Amino acid sequence: MKAITINRLLGAFLLCLAVSTTSLAAEPVTPKLTDKLRHLLQEEMRAVQEGMASIHSAIVMGQHESVVENAQQIHDSFILQQELTEQDREDLMSAVPKGFIKLDKEFHKLAASLAEASRDQDTKEQHKLFSKMTGNCIQCHSKYVSDRFPGVKTFKD
Ligand code: HEC
Numbered sequence: 001m002k003a004i005t006i007n008r009l010l011g012a013f014l015l016c017l018a019v020s021t022t023s024l025a026a027e028p029v030t031p032k033l034t035d036k037l038r039h040l041l042q043e044e045m046r047a048v049q050e051g052m053a054s055i056h057s058a059i060v061m062g063q064h065e066s067v068v069e070n071a072q073q074i075h076d077s078f079i080l081q082q083e084l085t086e087q088d089r090e091d092l093m094s095a096v097p098k099g100f101i102k103l104d105k106e107f108h109k110l111a112a113s114l115a116e117a118s119r120d121q122d123t124k125e126q127h128k129l130f131s132k133m134t135g136n137c138i139q140c141h142s143k144y145v146s147d148r149f150p151g152v153k154t155f156k157d
Contacts, residue, residue: 025142025143025144025146025154026097026099026143026144028144028145028146028147028148029095029096029097029100029144029145030144030145030147030148031147032094032095032096033091033092033095033096034088034091034095036088036091037088037091037092037095040084044077047073047074047077048074048077051070051071051073051074052074052130052133052134052137054066054070055067055070055071055114055130056130058070059123059126059127059130062121062123064118064119064121065118067114067115067118067126068115068118068119071111071112071114071115071118072111072112072115074108074111075108075109075111075112075115077108096144097144099143099144100140100143100144103136103139103140103143103144104140106136107133107136107137107140110129110132110133110136111133113129114126114129114130114133117129138152139154142154
């Protein structure tokens with residue numbers, strides 16, 4: 001009798017745990033990507049990563065032109081604006097939820113705003129936008145790439 005109760009409690013506990021975990025991290029998109037999309041995305045991500053490192057240095061040294069150049073490049077690398085075939089587009093849409101696309105769009109839009117702030121030589125605004133962009137990396141990785149990046153903790157928007 002006692003064992004049954006404990007089992008039930010344990011079952012309920014595990015169920016709660018499962019529910020709370022899924023509400024934190026959505027199902028990872030990585031296993032659903034086609035090989036081509038995965039390669040494109042990884043390539044884009046590495047370019048973004050390098051761009052962000054260059055931007056960081058350029059902001060703190062006041063090299064506005066370098067910020068413009070790198071931010072513009074990040075904006076232009078937008079995966080959805082690349083030469084994807086109709087089939088790739090369909091594959092992407094069926095692999096990722098709307099929230100993912102929204103985050104990606106938002107991220108590339110922030111890059112355009114950062115380029116703009118750098119044309120105005122506005123260091124304060126550059127700092128603000130750089131932080132927002134970093135927030136987007138964390139948000140997308142924690143929500144949709146939790147299988148590869150389990151160490152990135154989710155946070156509320
Ligand atoms: C909209 C979602 C999204 C955003 C925003 C995002 N990433 Fe990613 N990132 C991914 C996905 C998905 C992968 C994993 C791709 C795979 O392995 O299939 C990834 C992987 C990576 C990788 C590993 C690439 C490799 O070589 O495999 C790096 C580095 C990276 N992201 C950096 C960044 C940085 C820096 C930012 C922000 C400036 C960022 N990402 C923003 C979705 C995102």
